[in-house]
Amino acid sequence: MKQRLYAFDDIRAFAALSVIAIHATAPYVTAEPVGFVWNQFMRYAVPLFIILSGFLLYYADRKKDHLKYGQFMRKRLTKIFIPYLIWTLIYTLYKMREELADKGTEALPDVGWAFLCFLPDGSAFVHLYFLIIMFQLYLLYPALRLWVKRRANQALFISFLCTFLTQTWVYVHSVTEWFIEIPQATRIFPVWLFFFVLGMYTAQYKGRWEAWLKRNDILLAFCWLISIVILLADSWITETYGASIKPTVVLYTITSYFLFYHVCTSRPRRKQQGGGFIQWLSAQSFLVFLLHPLILTVLRILPREYGDDVIWEGTGGMLGLFAATTGITLLLTYIISFTPLASILGGVRAGKK
Numbered sequence: 001m002k003q004r005l006y007a008f009d010d011i012r013a014f015a016a017l018s019v020i021a022i023h024a025t026a027p028y029v030t031a032e033p034v035g036f037v038w039n040q041f042m043r044y045a046v047p048l049f050i051i052l053s054g055f056l057l058y059y060a061d062r063k064k065d066h067l068k069y070g071q072f073m074r075k076r077l078t079k080i081f082i083p084y085l086i087w088t089l090i091y092t093l094y095k096m097r098e099e100l101a102d103k104g105t106e107a108l109p110d111v112g113w114a115f116l117c118f119l120p121d122g123s124a125f126v127h128l129y130f131l132i133i134m135f136q137l138y139l140l141y142p143a144l145r146l147w148v149k150r151r152a153n154q155a156l157f158i159s160f161l162c163t164f165l166t167q168t169w170v171y172v173h174s175v176t177e178w179f180i181e182i183p184q185a186t187r188i189f190p191v192w193l194f195f196f197v198l199g200m201y202t203a204q205y206k207g208r209w210e211a212w213l214k215r216n217d218i219l220l221a222f223c224w225l226i227s228i229v230i231l232l233a234d235s236w237i238t239e240t241y242g243a244s245i246k247p248t249v250v251l252y253t254i255t256s257y258f259l260f261y262h263v264c265t266s267r268p269r270r271k272q273q274g275g276g277f278i279q280w281l282s283a284q285s286f287l288v289f290l291l292h293p294l295i296l297t298v299l300r301i302l303p304r305e306y307g308d309d310v311i312w313e314g315t316g317g318m319l320g321l322f323a324a325t326t327g328i329t330l331l332l333t334y335i336i337s338f339t340p341l342a343s344i345l346g347g348v349r350a351g352k353k
Contacts (some may be wrong), residue, residue, distance in 0.1 A: 008264075009282035011260050012049075013050060018042040022045055023292065025039040026039060043231065047195045050134075050137070051195045054196040057145075059203040076141075083290060087290045088119055088124040089115055094297075123338040133186075133299065137196045144200065148201060148204060150203055152319070160194045162193050164247060167191055167246055185245060210265060213261065218256070220259055222256075223255045284333050284348055287329070287336065287346040287348075
């Protein structure tokens with residue numbers, strides 16, 4: 001019987017809400033101080049998902065001597081490839097809705113061509129690059145797994161150098177325009193490799209890290225506080241508040257991961273089995289991730305089309321937009337989970353574990 005890692009349900013559910021918060025607050029970062037701070041506080045969200053993926057994959061396979069590469073690829077890539085195809089099509093249709101409305105079926109060839117152009121790099125919408133990254137990391141996972149098993153410290157150190165240097169390159173270029181620009185930086189695995197390996201590394205040494213965190217909880221909280229202050233200062237001074245690829249985010253993500261890990265493993269639990277909202281949201285987090293930008297975009301556009309340009313203005317509008325996006329996304333996710341579409345859209349069918 002598999003041991004359920006309840007702390008990771010907490011972290012994954014929180015990360016799902018954090019991604020919604022990043023996108024909901026993005027238009028407010030320069031106009032609303034609360035929006036700026038809230039947006040920066042959530043910057044760990046996407047890297048945290050990658051860390052969780054690495055941890056959970058490795059932890060599930062930790063007792064296996066050998067990994068069947070073909071079987072692993074079929075299971076993992078199919079799990080995200082079909083939803084990727086469907087959501088790329090959905091977002092392509094959304095992007096080209098005006099052309100479809102004007103030309104009708106005559107626009108279908110253009111839609112098909114756009115769909116094919118979007119597929120290789122996840123550019124159909126702002127968040128789909130994440131799936132391209134996961135494709136790459138899944139392809140590398142068997143080799144990374146062997147590397148972590150045999151030389152864990154080396155794997156962690158080299159992957160850190162790889163990610164830190166590439167992120168620094170991208171960051172310096174964005175601020176100063178020095179160096180050659182790395183094409184589609186958000187979509188290449190070296191930028192994110194360390195987070196995936198960090199998850200695997202901490203899965204291998206789970207007990208050791210938990211014990212260290214318990215002994216050093218005050219130090220951990222202090223390091224997290226310092227890291228968010230550094231990130232806020234960096235984003236404000238360099239005006240890179242819209243970027244998640246920079247060294248200060250790497251630092252902030254590391255401290256956030258361990259802080260959340262410690263808090264979630266330490267909190268008392270009345271039940272060690274069964275359902276609950278957090279476990280449900282954790283299970284449906286992939287669908288929530290894929291769906292919410294569509295809901296957010298529609299909510300921002302509709303008031304303008306009906307002549308109401310002020311509904312989402314100010315801090316109150318920002319909070320309302322986040323609440324509305326979250327509420328509608330979770331409601332639609334809940335409804336979809338009772339349909340046969342759940343699994344192909346990235347969710348979990350109700351009643352399945």
